Amino acid sequence: MFAMPWKPKKTREIKGPVAPPKDNKKSATQAERERLGLAYNAPKGKGASRTPPPEPTNAMQKIEMERVKQDDSLSDLSNILGDLKGMASEMGSELDRQNKSMDILSDDVDELNSRVKGANRRTRQLLK
DSSP states (O other), X not given: OOOSOOOOOOOOXXXXXXXXXXXXXXXXXXXXXXXXXXXXTSOOTTOSOOOOOXXXXXXXXXXXXXXXXXXXXXXXHHHHHHXXXXXXHHHHHHHHHHHHHHHHHHHHHHHHHHXXXXXXXXXXXXXX
């Protein structure tokens, strides 16, 4: 029954779920924002220490006040959208990094499946 010597096949090494190292370099979007003079931690807009302008007395001043308010709101909205774009970019790069890790893991699973099939085949051969 045990006449045939069994030696495991020398196949590739199982590496396990090794994550590729994170890049310590600045992301492209972060470098682009700094090039344009925008930084992630920079204060946004004109700041919260604005002094309220005097009460408008005529219609033109009221219109100008509304225009300033709308400009401030649009500036805040632009800052928020810029932050969301940065987060989306970082999420995309993290997903790419995770996909690379999953590819390594998938290769290991394929290798282990072939090893188990071989072991099952040898076991069936021994039991005959």
